[in-house]
Amino acid sequence: MRSFADFSNNYLTQPDLVFFNRILQFQNAYYSNGQKERVLEQLLHELCELTQSDSAGLINNKNRLKDVFVNNGQVGLVHATFKNTGTGTGNYQIKKIGEQSMLICSIKDAEGIVGLIYLIRSNQPFTVENYAMIKPAIPILNGMLAYMNLYGKSVPELDIQLKKTASLQLLIESLDDIILELDENTVIKKVWVKDKSKLFMPPELFIGKTLTEVMGGFAYVFMECIHELLITGERQECVYPDFDVNKDFWYSAKFQKIDGENDADAVRVICVIEDITAKKLMSDQLQQSTTELKRINNLLDIGLDISKMGGWEYQLQNRELFVTKQINDIKDLDHQVVLDYKTILDYFDHDNKIILLNTLNEAFKGFQPFDIELELTSATYQKKWVRIAGVPVSENGYVQSFRGILKDITHNKKNQEELIAAKNLAEQIARKRTEILSIMSHEIRTPLNGIIGICNLLNQNDFPDPQIREYLDHLSFSSNHLLSLVNDILDLEKIENKKMELNETEGDLVGLVGNIIKQFQSLAEVKGLELKFYADHGIPSSVIFDELRLGRILNNLIGNAIKFTEKGEVRISLKAVRQEGRMIRVLFKIEDTGIGIPEHLHNLVFDKFHQVQQASHRQQQGTGLGLSITKGLVSLFKSEIFLRSRVNEGTTFEFEIEFEVVKGPDLRRVIKGERRIKDILPGLRLLVVDDNPVNLLVAKRQLWNFGIDAEQADNGYTALAMLKAEEFDIILIDLHMPGMDGYQLARQVQVDYPETKVIIFTADILEEVRMRLAEMGITYVLSKPFNPDEMHELLLEVINNTG
Known part of the structure; x- marks a missing residue:
């Protein structure tokens, strides 16, 4: 018994399907065409071509006048008589006649052999495979011979039956379904199908076989329905996928029981198979859409509940x-x-x-x-x-x-209110912090102004006693070191709060670095270090940059290099790495031969209040803010600082900054250079207002060295009285004074005495202070402690703008 898989392997190969389609075409042409012998001849030609035969013949045992031969099919067979000839019990024979080979196949019905089909070729003997090739055509030839023997008889009942059959055939062929007629033992008796390509083998091959023989293991799909139908008599239906797993088709099989007219008649089962792939796809999509919609509604409901x-x-x-x-x-x-x-x-x-x-x-x-x-x-x-x-x-x-x-949104409202309250608190804390820093800056820098100012005044004198000079140097170093610590704390606050901005002006980059190195020359000589400086000749003499912030970076890096180097050298180099148009990019590199930094601490050295300490160098002191501030200042220049170092092999810091090149001579620096030659500023009427007597003393004495006999006032009210009594070119005003503070006094001077230029003389250097002064239209600010050169340059700038 063959399974469905057997039929798939034996009948569904591509060449077989082509041949089946050709046989079916001949079948349709035979029953619909009046030239039936012509159709049979064409069919024999097809079989000759398929088997590479020279000639063929079709013998009709019931009517030898209807025999058909092609390609001189009777040659070599004159001695053979085929009338009522059989081929034994087998379905085919292969004979050798002279140089020719003959394949003879029997065409049988229930009464026996009704005809023969034979093929002749001389090139090579026939084989079993040749019989297998033409075997599918034999059932169709059987039907053609039966029709041929009945065709033309004038039997009324036959004509009526043929008409009914033709009408039924037309009706069935108008349907897209597959219709099977089975007996109660599931043997297939008839097959109707409009499109024969829907079947996996020709319809004739279904006849006389059971469902199990045709479908193999897949027959259970139908057997259960037929069994239930025969028991209950009720119509059955099942839905199943295509037997071929590579095909995505679905079918519906409906089973109906038809009883015979008499009790002796056999029971028949009609099976109608419908292709429901489109319906199944639509149903699945609808089901999927329904499921998705239900899921979405559930998720939406959950989302609404949560929100x-x-x-x-x-x-x-x-x-x-x-x-x-x-x-x-x-x-x-x-x-x-x-x-x-x-x-x-x-x-x-x-x-x-x-x-x-x-x-x-x-x-x-x-x-x-x-x-x-x-x-x-x-x-x-x-x-x-x-x-x-x-x-x-x-x-x-x-x-x-x-x-x-x-x-x-009750919760959001509460959060919003809490956020507003937190924001107000943060702003209040920030204002308080600014006030504290401002007070701290003022309170610390004010006495420092006195100390450093007196040191500057003393440094302008010659002392014959070297011990006094030594004391003065120590005093200057300590006071400047304390000022540096205060500046570090204030700069760190500015960087962290992103309140620091670059103030770029035209300047000499190489000259700035050279002056900074000169300040460290004596310190390097004391430690026995060689301080080297190299500047690329390609660096222009005048570029736009922030001298103050770049100076802080270099001071920190060079100071650290000298501090942590006991022998050897410190090298500072500037190299032009790229120049495009008016922009030049300069590489800054500070190298030393000092104690070095362990690799695992390279990232930590840029943290606040962190210093790399080694057992042999614990004598080095500091706040640990220098490199943190340096990193922040470098980022202001849109750059990044890099560190390379190994223990006892020295340290290298490097960073790159892009500058805008200034074309032509630096006229401002030429004028300033010329004016520095003259320290004396005679004829300048100046008033200093400060509540601190030491600061008044220092300012008055320094101005005296510039040739200015300045007047002084210890509060705002006294200053206004003096302005009313006498005209002044410039007024230096301290901000933090009791009674009338510096802001109020400056505003009053601007209104009542617009010809008098205001210079704010303050120890408060926070950015907020400068912004407030800028809003008042005051641009001249001299920070305490002041440098005599800075005071001199500022006075020159005021005079120049006034003139």
């Missing part, structure tokens, strides 16, 4: 309001409570109700969506904030309804 948000729709014509259950939850109501357009307004107080109604009215008139926040009182008397948003829905140019959401 405490509900949906609503209000119909304007019938005033019908629909709300989701989440709105009942927001109002602390049971889900069974039905809200309408009147009751929902009762949860708002008068003011919020008016706002809501006015908003709806404006949205209706302007065809505009709305989004507002209101406060309501729930059913349990809880105060809640809600967000109500909606959009108008229009039809035929008229607004028919509103749809929107209502969301509980």
Whole structure:
């Protein structure tokens, strides 16, 4: 017994399918064409071509006048008589006649052999495979011979039967379904199909076989339905996929029992097989869409519950309001409570109700969506904030309804209020911090101004006693070191709060670095170090940069290099790495032969208050802020600092900065250079206002060295009295004074004495102070402690702008 797989392997190869289609075409042509012998001849030609035969013949045992021969098929067979000849019990024979080989196949029906088909060829003997090739055509030839023997007989009953059969055939062929007639033992008796390509083998091969023989293991799909049909007599149906797993088709098989007219007649089962692939696909898509929609609705419902948000729709014509259950939850109501357009307004107080109604009215008139926040009182008397948003829905140019959401934002409101409170607190703390830093800066720098100022005055004198000079040097170093610490703390605060900005001016880059190195020359000589400086000749003499911030970077790096180097050298180099148009990029490199830094600490050295300490160098002191500030200052120049170092092999810091090149001579620096030759500024009327007597003394004595006999006042009121009595070219004002502070005095001078130039003389160097002064129109600021050269340059600048 053959399984479905056997038929698939034996009948469904591509060449077989082509041959089957050809046989079916001949079958259709035979029954629909009047030239039936011509069709048989063409069929024999097809078999000759398929088997590479020279000639062929079809013998009709019941009517030898209907024999058909092609390609001189009788040659070599004159001695053979085929009338009523059989081929034995087998279905085929292979004979050798002279140089020719003959394949003879029997055509049988229930009564025996009704005909023969033979093929002749002389090139090579026939084989079993040749018989297998033409075997599918034998059942069709059987039907053709039977029809041929009946054709032309004038039997009325036969004509009627043929007409009925033809009508039934036309009816069946008009259907797209496959129809099988089976007996109660599931043996296939008849097959009707419009499109024979729907079958995996020709319909004739189904006849006389059971479902199991045809379908193999897949027959159980039908057998269960037939078994149930024969027991109950009720119509059965099953849905199954295509037997070929590579095909994505689905079918529906319907089974109907047909009883015979007499009890002796056999029971028949009609099976109608319908291709429902499209219906199944549509059903699956519908089911998938239904499942997805259900999932989306569930997720939406969960999302609305989590977000405490509900949906609503209000119909304007019938005033019908629909709300989701989440709105009942927001109002602390049971889900069974039905809200309408009147009751929902009762949860708002008068003011919020008016706002809501006015908003709806404006949205209706302007065809505009709305989004507002209101406060309501729930059913349990809880105060809640809600967000109500909606959009108008229009039809035929008229607004028919509103749809929107209502969301509980009470928690967001509380968070917002807490955030505002936290922001106000942070701003208050920031202001307090600024005030504390300002006071600290003023209180520390004010006495430092006196110490450093007196040191500067003493340094302008010659002392014959070397011990006095030594004391003076130590005093200057200690006071400047303390000033450096204060500046570090203030600069760190500016960097962390992103309040520091570059103040770029035209300057000599190489000259700046050279002057900084000169300041460290004596310190390097004391330690026995060689201080080397190299500048690339390609660096222009004048570029735009922030001298103060770049100077701080180099001071920190060079100072650290000398500090942590006991022998050897410190090298500072500037190299032009790229120049495009008016921009030049310079590489700064500071190298030493000092103690070095372990690799695992390279990132830590840039942290605040962190110093790399080694057992042999614990005598080195500092705040640990220098490199942290340096890194922040380098980032202001849109650059990054890199470190290379190994223990006892020295350290290298390097970074690159891009500068804008200034074309032409630096006139401002030439003028300043010329004016530095003259230290004396005679004829300048100047008033110094400061409540600290030491600062007044230092300023007056330093101005005296510039040839200026300055007047002084210890408060704002005295200064205004002196301004009223006498004209002054410049007034130096301290900011922090009792009574009338420096801001008030400066404003009064600007209003009442506009010809007098104001210079703010303050120990408060915070950025907020400079911004406030800039808003007042004051640009001249001299920081305490002051450098005599800085005071001199500032006075020259004021005089120059005045003139």
